[in-house]
Amino acid sequence: MHGRAVALGAGTILNALSTGVGSAFAIDAETTATVELDDSESVRGSVAEDADADTRLIERCVELAVERYGDDEYGGTVRTESDVPMAAGLKSSSAAANATVLATADALGVEPDREEACRLGVQAARDVGVTITGAFDDASASMLGGATVTNNDDDELLSREPVEWDVLVWTPDERAYSADADVESCANVASMAELVAELALDGRYAEAMTVNGLAFSAALDFPTDPAVEAMPHAAGVSLSGTGPSVVAVAERGSAAHQTESGDVDDGDESPLKRLRGLWAKRDGRTWLTTTRNDGASIR
Numbered sequence: 001m002h003g004r005a006v007a008l009g010a011g012t013i014l015n016a017l018s019t020g021v022g023s024a025f026a027i028d029a030e031t032t033a034t035v036e037l038d039d040s041e042s043v044r045g046s047v048a049e050d051a052d053a054d055t056r057l058i059e060r061c062v063e064l065a066v067e068r069y070g071d072d073e074y075g076g077t078v079r080t081e082s083d084v085p086m087a088a089g090l091k092s093s094s095a096a097a098n099a100t101v102l103a104t105a106d107a108l109g110v111e112p113d114r115e116e117a118c119r120l121g122v123q124a125a126r127d128v129g130v131t132i133t134g135a136f137d138d139a140s141a142s143m144l145g146g147a148t149v150t151n152n153d154d155d156e157l158l159s160r161e162p163v164e165w166d167v168l169v170w171t172p173d174e175r176a177y178s179a180d181a182d183v184e185s186c187a188n189v190a191s192m193a194e195l196v197a198e199l200a201l202d203g204r205y206a207e208a209m210t211v212n213g214l215a216f217s218a219a220l221d222f223p224t225d226p227a228v229e230a231m232p233h234a235a236g237v238s239l240s241g242t243g244p245s246v247v248a249v250a251e252r253g254s255a256a257h258q259t260e261s262g263d264v265d266d267g268d269e270s271p272l273k274r275l276r277g278l279w280a281k282r283d284g285r286t287w288l289t290t291t292r293n294d295g296a297s298i299r
Contacts, residue, residue, distance in 0.1 A: 022137030206236030
């Protein structure tokens with residue numbers, strides 16, 4: 001019994017650690033999960049990019065999806081491979097969970113409601129302790145596409161809208177794990193988070209990102225310099241998740257894109273091209289992508 005599915009990475013509009021309300025947007029970076037179900041009594045996971053990676057989340061996703069969509073008990077294997085860097089604030093865990101739940105459903109011959117499937121992945125993340133808030137904001141953007149605003153305390157989708165942005169990402173070499181974030185420090189910027197939520201629910205996502213980025217960079221002890229550098233060139237910029245990645249957005253068509261050959265095709269005056277030149281001076285990886293509004297899918 002074989003299943004395969006793809007889910008998306010995402011960037012942050014509002015970090016949910018302060019108030020439980022969060023917001024995120026899907027980007028064109030994919031995680032693929034392949035599931036093989038059998039009559040064994042256990043689930044065995046692997047991650048293509050890291051043989052020593054913690055596989056408890058994807059294994060738990062298979063277990064919950066089998067319970068929800070299957071008539072019998074199954075074990076088996078699950079393997080993920082991803083364009084989304086791990087522990088970088090770009091929702092790699094949410095993408096892996098979403099893809100795994102959908103791939104398991106596919107192996108069982110079921111095409112599930114995507115919002116319901118998303119909540120299974122969130123439950124799995126809570127079960128294995130890789131999230132503080134449940135990350136329904138991240139998971140919903142990854143699963144449904146576009147920009148979402150959620151109440152993570154109740155796993156409630158407050159809004160979802162398509163967005164058409166070019167996206168520049170700077171990912172330093174360091175890694176940061178969401179479960180290790182300083183929640184008490186984030187509570188200190190709750191008033192800013194409430195303002196960001198108002199902006200996001202009003203559809204003013206780019207402004208929301210910038211306020212969020214400055215507030216949570218300070219709360220989580222990340223530098224604000226990359227965001228300040230971005231402001232003359234981008235519509236919005238934010239620390240993504242609990243870091244360390246920073247994401248900047250501009251209207252579609254204003255940035256360079258990578259061609260099939262791997263070369264960069266960019267306009268001479270594109271704002272994100274100028275910003276990329278600034279961020280490229282920093283250690284780490286700087287890369288261009290776009291938003292996605294289609295979300296996760298069974299392949």
